[in-house]
Amino acid sequence: MNPITGTPAAVTATRPETAPPAPTRAETPQPVLELRGAAARVGGRTLWSGVDLTVRAGEFVAVLGPNGVGKSTMVKVLLGVLPAAAGEVRVLGGQPGQSAGARIGYLPQRRSFDPSLRIRGLDVVRLGLDGDRWGVPLPFGAARRRDRERVAEAVDLVGAGAYAHRPIGQCSGGEQQRLLIAQALVRRPEVLLLDEPLDSLDLPNQSAVAALIGRICHQQGVAVVMVAHDVNPILHHLDRVVYLAEGGAVAGTPAEVITSETLTRLYRSPVEVLRTADGRLVVVGQPEAPSTHGGHHAAV
Amino acid sequence: MTELAVSAWGQPFFHNAVLAGTFIALAAGLVGYFLVLRAQIFTGDALSHVAFTGAMAALAGGYDLRLGLFVGCVAAGLLLAGIGRSGRADDVVIGSAFAWILGLGSFFLTLYTTSRSGAMGGAGTTVLFGSIFGLSTGQTLVAVLVAVAISAVVLLIARPLLFATVDESVAAARGVPVRVLGFGFLALVGACAGEATQAVGSLLLLGLLAAPAGAAIRLTDRPFRALALSGGLAVAELWAGLAASALIPSLPPSFAIMAAATAVYGATFLIRPQRAPLGTASPAAG
Amino acid sequence: MPQSDGPTAFSWNLLADFQQMWSYPFMVNAFRAGAVVAVVAGAVGWFMVLRRQTFAGHTLSMVAFPGAAFATLVGMSLSLGYFGFCVAAALAIAGLRRDGQPGGAGESAATGVVQAFLLACGYLFMALYKGLLEGPQALLFGSFLGITGDQVLILAAVAIAVLAVLAVMGRQLLFASVDPQVAAGRGVRVRLLSTLFLVLLGAATAEAAQITGALLVFALMVLPAATAQQLTARPGRSLLLSVAIGLAVTWLGLLAAFYWPYPLGFFVSTFAFAAFLAAHAARALAGVRARQGRPALLGGAA
Numbered sequence: 001m002n003p004i005t006g007t008p009a010a011v012t013a014t015r016p017e018t019a020p021p022a023p024t025r026a027e028t029p030q031p032v033l034e035l036r037g038a039a040a041r042v043g044g045r046t047l048w049s050g051v052d053l054t055v056r057a058g059e060f061v062a063v064l065g066p067n068g069v070g071k072s073t074m075v076k077v078l079l080g081v082l083p084a085a086a087g088e089v090r091v092l093g094g095q096p097g098q099s100a101g102a103r104i105g106y107l108p109q110r111r112s113f114d115p116s117l118r119i120r121g122l123d124v125v126r127l128g129l130d131g132d133r134w135g136v137p138l139p140f141g142a143a144r145r146r147d148r149e150r151v152a153e154a155v156d157l158v159g160a161g162a163y164a165h166r167p168i169g170q171c172s173g174g175e176q177q178r179l180l181i182a183q184a185l186v187r188r189p190e191v192l193l194l195d196e197p198l199d200s201l202d203l204p205n206q207s208a209v210a211a212l213i214g215r216i217c218h219q220q221g222v223a224v225v226m227v228a229h230d231v232n233p234i235l236h237h238l239d240r241v242v243y244l245a246e247g248g249a250v251a252g253t254p255a256e257v258i259t260s261e262t263l264t265r266l267y268r269s270p271v272e273v274l275r276t277a278d279g280r281l282v283v284v285g286q287p288e289a290p291s292t293h294g295g296h297h298a299a300v
Numbered sequence: 301m302t303e304l305a306v307s308a309w310g311q312p313f314f315h316n317a318v319l320a321g322t323f324i325a326l327a328a329g330l331v332g333y334f335l336v337l338r339a340q341i342f343t344g345d346a347l348s349h350v351a352f353t354g355a356m357a358a359l360a361g362g363y364d365l366r367l368g369l370f371v372g373c374v375a376a377g378l379l380l381a382g383i384g385r386s387g388r389a390d391d392v393v394i395g396s397a398f399a400w401i402l403g404l405g406s407f408f409l410t411l412y413t414t415s416r417s418g419a420m421g422g423a424g425t426t427v428l429f430g431s432i433f434g435l436s437t438g439q440t441l442v443a444v445l446v447a448v449a450i451s452a453v454v455l456l457i458a459r460p461l462l463f464a465t466v467d468e469s470v471a472a473a474r475g476v477p478v479r480v481l482g483f484g485f486l487a488l489v490g491a492c493a494g495e496a497t498q499a500v501g502s503l504l505l506l507g508l509l510a511a512p513a514g515a516a517i518r519l520t521d522r523p524f525r526a527l528a529l530s531g532g533l534a535v536a537e538l539w540a541g542l543a544a545s546a547l548i549p550s551l552p553p554s555f556a557i558m559a560a561a562t563a564v565y566g567a568t569f570l571i572r573p574q575r576a577p578l579g580t581a582s583p584a585a586g
Numbered sequence: 587m588p589q590s591d592g593p594t595a596f597s598w599n600l601l602a603d604f605q606q607m608w609s610y611p612f613m614v615n616a617f618r619a620g621a622v623v624a625v626v627a628g629a630v631g632w633f634m635v636l637r638r639q640t641f642a643g644h645t646l647s648m649v650a651f652p653g654a655a656f657a658t659l660v661g662m663s664l665s666l667g668y669f670g671f672c673v674a675a676a677l678a679i680a681g682l683r684r685d686g687q688p689g690g691a692g693e694s695a696a697t698g699v700v701q702a703f704l705l706a707c708g709y710l711f712m713a714l715y716k717g718l719l720e721g722p723q724a725l726l727f728g729s730f731l732g733i734t735g736d737q738v739l740i741l742a743a744v745a746i747a748v749l750a751v752l753a754v755m756g757r758q759l760l761f762a763s764v765d766p767q768v769a770a771g772r773g774v775r776v777r778l779l780s781t782l783f784l785v786l787l788g789a790a791t792a793e794a795a796q797i798t799g800a801l802l803v804f805a806l807m808v809l810p811a812a813t814a815q816q817l818t819a820r821p822g823r824s825l826l827l828s829v830a831i832g833l834a835v836t837w838l839g840l841l842a843a844f845y846w847p848y849p850l851g852f853f854v855s856t857f858a859f860a861a862f863l864a865a866h867a868a869r870a871l872a873g874v875r876a877r878q879g880r881p882a883l884l885g886g887a888a
Contacts, residue, residue, distance in 0.1 A: 079473055108469040114339075119466055120521045131463030132474045136455050136524055167521050183470070341694040345701075392640055392812050396862060399804035403855035406727035406799075410848045424723055429709045503801075504709075507702025514695030552713045558706035565699050 031056055032191055032223045033078065037087035040073045047073055049086065051249040053242055057190065058221040060214060060237050062228045064258075065244035066286055071227040072109060074244070075193045078225065079106060092190060105184035105222075109195040113176060117169035121160065121179040124168050126151050128183035154186040155179075158212060174205035178212070185216065192216070194226040198233055206233040213237070231258065232280045258283070308546035316440040317432045317553070321538045323447035324499045325508065329534030330454040331492040332513035333527045334485060338465050342394075343380050343486065344509045347493040349398040350376040351502035353405030355427045360412040365427065366442070369494040377490030381483045430501030430554040432542070439498070447495055450488055451531075461485060462523050499538070500554045511561035512537060518568040537561045607844055616730035618738045620836040623793045624806060626745045628832035629752055630790035631807035632825050633783065635815060637763045640808055641697070642679055646788050647803035648701045649675040650795035654725045655711035665740045668792035676788030680781040708800075728799030728851030730840055741793055748789050755779060760821060797836060798851040805855035806832055809862045816865040831861055 031054045039049030047070030055061050063071045076082040077089060080097020089096050092103055105128075129150055130137065138144065155164045158178040163171055168179060177197060184192060194213065198206045214237030217224040228234060231241065235254060242251045243258070245266045250257055257263075258281055263271040272284045308314050335344055354372020355365045409424040426434065435443065463471040464478045472478045489509075496505035516530035541557030548556075607613050634643050649671045657667025712722045724731075752759075762769040762776045770776045794806040814828035839854035846853075 081473065106470060106473045108473070113466075117337075117466070118517050118521050118526075119337075119523055123521075123523050124466055127459075127463045127466060128470065131459055131467075131471060132476045133459055134456055136458045136527070139524075165521075183467070336695045339694060341698045344698065392635060392808060395640055395644065396804055396809050396812065396859060399802055399808075400855045400859040403727070403802050403805065403849075403852040403859075406723065406802075406849045407852040409723065409727075410852075414847055428722070428726070429706075501709075503705045504702045506698045507706065510695045510698035510702070514699060517695070550714060552709060555706045555710040555713070558703055562699055562703040562706075565696075 031090075032092055033225065034090040035084075035087065036089075038077065038084045038089050039086040040070055040077055040082065041085035042070070042073060042082070046085065046247060048244045048249050049247055051087070051242065051244075051251065053240075053251045055191075055223045055225060055240070057223050058218055059239045060217045060224045060226070060234070061240045061242065062226050062231060062234055062238050063242045063244065064228060064231055069244045069246060071244060072195050074242075075106075075195050075225070075227060078191075078193055079104065102187050103190050105187065105189035105192045107180055107184045107192070107194045107197055109199070109227075112173075113169045113171075115169045118167045119169075121164040121166060121168045121171060121175075122151060122155065124179060125154055125164070125183045125186055128154075128186045150186060154182040157185060157216065158182045174201055174209065177201060177205075177209055181209070181212065181216075185222075190222060192222050192224045192226075194224065196227050196229055199229060203233075210234045210237060235279075235281065308549070312437070313433050313435070314542070314546060316435045316437060317542055318539070320435050320440040320443040320447075321432055321499055321542060321557075322535055323444045323451070324495045325512075325534040325538035326531045327447040327450040327454070327492050328496050328505075328508045329512045329516075329531035330451055330527060331489055332509035332511075332534070333516060333530040334454070334458075334461055334465065335489060335509055336513040336517060337462075337523075338485075340486075340489070341506070341510055343377070343489060344493065344506045346380060346394065346398045347373050347376055347490060348497075348502045348505050349402045349405070351493050351497045351505065352427055353401050353408065355497065355502070356405045356408035356412060356424070359423060360408040365423075366439075366494065366498070369497055370491060373490035373493040373497075374487050375490070377486035377488075377493075378483060381486040426501075427497065428501050428503050429552070430497065430499055430504065432499045432553050433545075435498065443495060443498055446491065450492055450495065453484075453488060457481060457484065458524070458527060500557055504554055504558050507558050507561055508534065508538075511558075511565040515565045515568045519571070533564060534561075537564055603845075607841070612731060612733060613840075613844060615733045615735060615738050616840055617837065619733050619741050620730075620797055620840050621833060622738070622741045622745045623797045624810075624832035624836040625829050626748050626790050627794040627806040628810050628829035629749060629825060630786050631832075632811040632814065632828040633752075633759060633763065634787060635808060635811040636760075637783070639784075639787065640804075642676075642784065643787060643791060643803065643807050645679065645697065645701060646672050646675055646791040647795060647800050647807075648704045649788075650792055650803070651722070651725055651800035652704050652708035652711060653792070654795070654800070655708040655715070655722070658725075659711045659715040663737075663740075664796070665737055668795060669744065669789060672788040672792035672795075673785055674788075676784040677781075680784045723849065724799070726799045726801045726851075727849040728797055728802060728854065730797070730843060730850050733796075737796075741796070744789055744793065748786050751782065751786060755782065759783060798854050799849070802851035802855045805851065805858045806836065809855075809858035810835065813858075813862045813865045816862075816869055831858075835861065 033053065033055040035051050035053040037049075038051045038053075040047045048065075051074075053061070063074050065071055073082060077084050078091055078096055080091070080095065084096075091098075126147070129147055137147070155161055158181050160175065160178045160182055163175050164179065164182075168176060171179065181194075181197065184194075192213075197213070198209060201209060210233040213224060213226065214234070216222055217237070226234065231238075231254070238254050240251060241254050241257050242249060243263065243266060248266055250262055250266050252262075258273055260271060260273045263273060263283065263286065267286065269285065271286055274282045274284060276282060332344075335341060350372045351369055354368040354370075354376075356368070357372070358368025359365050361368075406424075412423060425431075460471065460476045461481050463474075464476050464481050468478055492509070493502075493505055496508050499505075500508050512534035513530045515533055516526040519529060520526045537560040538557050540560040542553055544556040544560070545551045545553040631643075634640060650668055653667040653669075653671025654664055655667075656671070657664050708725070709722065712725075758769070758774050759779050761772075762774050762779050766776050791803055791807065794803045798805050810831040811828045813831055814824045817827060818824045835854055835857045838857050839850055842848075842853040842857075843850040
């Protein structure tokens with residue numbers, strides 16, 4: 001079912017454009033993302049600072065924190081859209097933004113497609129492959145077949161084969177999100193940056209998409225950084241979490257970070273982490289960021 | 301009737317009309333596809349008003365009609381691109397402003413017709429409803445060159461423009477110059493409006509932009525196939541219209557072209573859009 | 587053009603000018619027709635702007651042109667062409683809307699195609715009617731020449747009917763326009779009102795098109811109402827203001843069109859647009875003053 005894991009040799013053979021040798025990344029994970037004392041400022045206000053984080057291939061990291069604390073800004077810093085205000089940020093061994101495109105897959109915050117948009121899901125995935133090239137794709141040739149196989153492979157990987165031929169506007173929210181993940185994956189990136197991919201999905205879809213991302217991360221050896229509103233759907237798949245607070249941050253395994261002591265220290269006000277009978281975590285007393293009002297945030 | 305048709309086929313004005321019309325329709329079909337996909341039909345409507353006023357202002361000022369047409373339309377396209385991004389001005393404001401611009405066009409029309417000899421009275425009708433049979437050889441050449449240039453640019457930017465239209469934030473993250481493309485596209489729409497005015501007139505150019513593209517989008521979900529279909533349909537509809545008005549001399553070509561375009565668009569509502577049956581579709585078949 | 591009709595040079599002796607103008611029966615008719623149309627368009631247009639149905643109004647005005655052109659072609663009365671086509675189109679729009687709310691790329695393409703086709707039909711009718719001297723300009727951009735006493739009577743009769751219906755359903759229509767869901771919950775028949783209003787809109791558009799021309803209907807239908815809604819938030823006052831602005835703009839336009847050889851629609855749309863811009867500027871200025879005034883007050887208190 002899965003052509004990438006099924007035939008690793010074939011994958012490396014059809015991957016001439018990737019600069020570093022790919023096979024090493026499964027066995028001896030190199031740091032693909034490194035942040036040392038990184039900070040972000042937007043409009044003169046420091047959102048977060050002192051972030052120390054190392055992400056290796058095949059690791060699943062969640063970025064957590066209250067509304068308005070700058071979780072999406074973290075993704076922008078990693079993409080190189082916004083420069084870090086302090087510290088060092090290295091992405092795939094270089095400056096952020098240098099090697100963007102082919103080696104980083106990016107899924108922005110929830111986009112919804114107009115129901116009347118008559119473009120197939122396949123074409124949206126395909127745009128992730130070559131949408132930034134000028135001209136029109138030629139309707140013949142070897143390149144066309146190779147591109148089609150790549151698109152089919154990505155669609156298979158997310159299990160979207162059944163509806164990839166429908167206009168994307170007529171797909172459900174969960175189906176659209178899977179197709180967009182396929183779009184982010186179609187260039188076989190080494191890093192996947194996901195901004196609230198579970199937002200506005202219903203509960204069964206949340207856990208299904210979370211499981212899909214976890215599977216891609218661990219089986220394909222893709223490093224995943226995911227901004228999340230609620231840690232519970234992804235808790236079982238996570239390797240590390242980064243908790244952002246105004247002015248500070250703390251990173252580590254979920255068991256280390258999501259505790260009453262750590263979060264109380266981070267927010268400098270009493271925060272209590274409760275574990276429900278079914279293993280869900282509930283954070284009580286977490287302060288809202290000062291710039292947002294009325295943003296409601298009951299569970300982590 | 302038959303003699304008339306035979307005579308029309310052989311006339312140089314008819315050859316000019318077919319030559320210029322083919323390329324103008326091709327450009328309009330290609331531009332129109334993205335116009336419909338980006339839901340900017342309203343822009344086309346606004347440009348049709350500006351086309352009339354621009355052409356009339358140029359005539360009243362003693363310049364070539366096409367100068368006013370292109371300058372007015374491209375400038376208005378860029379202006380709308382600017383407004384559309386930042387202000388998101390109210391529909392009522394834009395609609396009213398363009399109604400007034402049309403009124404201004406009627407002012408220039410009267411200024412022009414009263415300051416020249418009475419023989420110029422048809423200028424307003426020419427610009428409003430087009431006179432494709434009135435193109436001279438020189439005008440045809442310019443129209444063909446501009447239309448070819450517009451089509452070439454649309455094909456060049458087609459893929460990034462599609463990316464930016466469907467999925468703006470990812471396209472921007474991937475280094476597609478989304479904003480520049482937006483401006484460039486509306487400038488192209490402006491140039492295309494100037495071209496289409498020469499064929500079907502400023503009031504009807506919206507139909508030439510919207511009808512083939514709307515039909516193509518209803519017929520296929522594949523973007524590049526739809527783009528090609530839109531251009532092809534526009535050319536075919538123009539040919540059908542020209543042939544009809546050559547056969548029936550009392551039928552104005554602009555009306556015949558619009559009738560063909562509307563008929564094709566209407567016919568697509570009779571065909572249910574094809575959809576792959578659920579579960580059996582294979583993604584590799586794309 | 588009226589300049590050739592007699593000694594109609596504009597002097598600054600306004601009374602003499604007015605008497606001179608009044609001596610032409612067609613001018614008297616034009617002023618009467620203008621008044622009737624301005625009142626209807628101002629009132630119906632006010633509800634149209636409130637209900638954000640300017641797009642429907644735009645489409646209906648495009649129907650006015652083929653309506654009038656068809657009437658010219660087959661030799662029936664212009665009024666019948668205007669009203670028949672516009673009301674039929676209003677019923678068609680109401681019927682089509684039942685399927686669901688308009689919106690999206692496909693819908694807007696359909697609207698564009700329909701509008702262009704309607705204008706093309708109007709052009710066909712004009713081209714088939716060979717005896718035309720002035721071309722389609724009078725129908726598109728408005729003219730006050732040749733308005734007959736009968737036409738004024740028809741305009742007035744339709745206007746009275748429209749205003750009567752509007753008066754009967756006005757309060758419910760306001761409720762349904764502002765808050766359709768609550769209104770439906772309170773037993774207001776929202777759909778019936780919506781259909782009825784579209785028919786009124788068709789009739790009002792047909793009236794306005796006879797003064798401003800089919801292309802410039804916005805000048806009387808939208809601009810006075812939008813100007814009035816800028817100036818006051820009270821429904822009753824704003825409705826009256828809309829009618830008053832429409833009346834002033836139309837009569838000023840007629841006055842100007844009598845003395846200068848440019849189309850009536852140009853003058854009416856220019857005056858209406860100027861009033862609209864002035865209202866916008868006045869409100870922006872008031873806003874700036876209010877913002878500047880507040881810190882000064884706070885500073886005085888501290």
